[in-house]
Amino acid sequence: MQSPNQDKSLHEESGSEVNRRVLIVGAGVIGCNLAYELTKRGAAVTVIDAAEVASATSSATFAWVNAYNKTPAEYNKLNVLGLEAHERASRTFGSESHWFHQIGNIHIAQTPEEMAALKRKAEHLVSTGYRASVLKAGDVLELEPALDPERISGGVLFPHEGWIDTFMMCSSLLHAAREAGAVFLSYETVTSISSTGITTKRPDGSTRQHEADVTILAAGNGNRPILATADITFPTVDSARRHDTTSAGRPSVGLISTTGPVDSGIRHIVQGKDIALRPDRNGGVTFTDSPTGGQWGLQDPRIWSVPNLLLERAKRLYPSLAEATTETVRLGTRVLPEDGLTIADWIGGSRSIYAVATHSGVTLSAHLGNVVAEEVLGGQRHPSLDSFGLSRFAS
Numbered sequence: 232m233q234s235p236n237q238d239k240s241l242h243e244e245s246g247s248e249v250n251r252r253v254l255i256v257g258a259g260v261i262g263c264n265l266a267y268e269l270t271k272r273g274a275a276v277t278v279i280d281a282a283e284v285a286s287a288t289s290s291a292t293f294a295w296v297n298a299y300n301k302t303p304a305e306y307n308k309l310n311v312l313g314l315e316a317h318e319r320a321s322r323t324f325g326s327e328s329h330w331f332h333q334i335g336n337i338h339i340a341q342t343p344e345e346m347a348a349l350k351r352k353a354e355h356l357v358s359t360g361y362r363a364s365v366l367k368a369g370d371v372l373e374l375e376p377a378l379d380p381e382r383i384s385g386g387v388l389f390p391h392e393g394w395i396d397t398f399m400m401c402s403s404l405l406h407a408a409r410e411a412g413a414v415f416l417s418y419e420t421v422t423s424i425s426s427t428g429i430t431t432k433r434p435d436g437s438t439r440q441h442e443a444d445v446t447i448l449a450a451g452n453g454n455r456p457i458l459a460t461a462d463i464t465f466p467t468v469d470s471a472r473r474h475d476t477t478s479a480g481r482p483s484v485g486l487i488s489t490t491g492p493v494d495s496g497i498r499h500i501v502q503g504k505d506i507a508l509r510p511d512r513n514g515g516v517t518f519t520d521s522p523t524g525g526q527w528g529l530q531d532p533r534i535w536s537v538p539n540l541l542l543e544r545a546k547r548l549y550p551s552l553a554e555a556t557t558e559t560v561r562l563g564t565r566v567l568p569e570d571g572l573t574i575a576d577w578i579g580g581s582r583s584i585y586a587v588a589t590h591s592g593v594t595l596s597a598h599l600g601n602v603v604a605e606e607v608l609g610g611q612r613h614p615s616l617d618s619f620g621l622s623r624f625a626s
């Protein structure tokens with residue numbers, strides 16, 4: 232693992248202020264990428280988390296890196312940059328960046344009608360420069376021989392997509408940042424924020440003040456309550472209110488289930504009309520609840536029928552899963568800005584608090600870590616962030 236200070240070329244190029252004190256609240260995919268990028272540029276970084284590294288939404292994610300179905304155009308572009316940033320990180324870290332599994336995604340069609348629609352979509356994506364190849368049924372089966380041939384009409388391959396082992400990415404980047412001097416404080420909850428820093432509470436009830444030149448909020452669904460302590464309304468959907476079924480309308484709670492280790496023969500991310508699946512770090516297969524997601528809140532017992540439903544759907548596609556059983560189920564609450572896009576911006580005029588909140592955060596994390604670090608230390612806002620400021624919520 233390359234430590235941030237070893238990358239002298241980038242440090243020199245950035246021309247950034249060295250030893251600026253930066254607090255990062257949140258050790259998820261966003262906070263850990265930021266910690267790495269800021270330390271690399273010479274900042275004195277402290278990361279604070281109410282729990283452990285990659286323990287919140289970043290642990291309950293399908294973690295698919297893609298720019299597929301992302302609208303509007305600026306958001307699509309941001310996701311393309313996200314994918315490219317992970318590719319660059321893989322080259323930088325070499326074999327040690329084993330968190331980006333760039334195995335490609337095959338979207339399968341099970342009927343000629345589905346194939347026709349998929350083909351149109353692929354042609355559109357290719358016209359925008361996105362890499363995609365239309366496959367006949369035989370091509371799909373050559374790439375994914377464990378699929379049941381009776382159920383396949385064709386498909387589209389997106390060869391540059393992949394999935395991130397989020398625990399591996401977060402812990403490796405945080406480790407590299409710490410080796411270069413960053414400090415990580417786990418189990419400290421931020422209870423208030425001001426322009427000079429934050430107050431935290433520890434499990435034993437004690438409190439601490441942390442001062443900084445800049446505090447970056449990368450606390451996912453925690454950003455909103457933290458800013459509320461300073462009477463600032465942060466425009467993400469209130470996660471405390473969307474766990475019940477009455478606040479329906481947004482797919483905020485998602486379910487990820489994983490089998491135990493199994494010789495499934497699954498080689499790619501595979502998307503069907505009612506399931507998406509991929510290999511996982513335990514040697515099993517992970518499923519996501521698309522399009523079941525968001526129908527039921529956390530309090531609704533029907534949500535627990537989803538893992539069985541997903542396993543049944545997967546078994547129909549892959550006979551090799553016949554004996555597989557569900558080993559873990561994770562429920563994740565999406566981090567959702569009110570318009571479903573990304574927020575990366577200063578809070579107020581003093582330039583002492585910056586906040587990042589986004590869905591698709593796994594895809595975007597390496598790019599956001601890079602450009603937000605540059606903005607916070609160097610003062611220059613990357614053009615890809617132009618549409619993702621807070622001013623769009625002003626009305």
Ligand SMILES: Cc1cc2nc3c(=O)[nH]c(=O)nc-3n(C[C@H](O)[C@H](O)[C@H](O)COP(=O)(O)OP(=O)(O)OC[C@H]3O[C@@H](n4cnc5c(N)ncnc54)[C@H](O)[C@@H]3O)c2cc1C
Nearest residue numbers: 257259261281288289292295421451453485563591592594
């Ligand atoms: C079911 C599901 C599927 C998804 N699939 C994909 C996908 O395929 N591809 C993709 O790109 N994205 C996907 N996402 C979205 C992605 O997972 C999130 O955008 C991303 O994980 C958000 O990361 P984060 O670092 O912003 O937040 P988090 O991972 O939530 O991290 C925030 C951290 O802040 C800490 N924190 C919160 N409040 C406080 C406080 N007061 N004091 C101190 N610490 C605090 C928390 O403990 C946590 O560790 C999915 C999400 C879900 C739920």
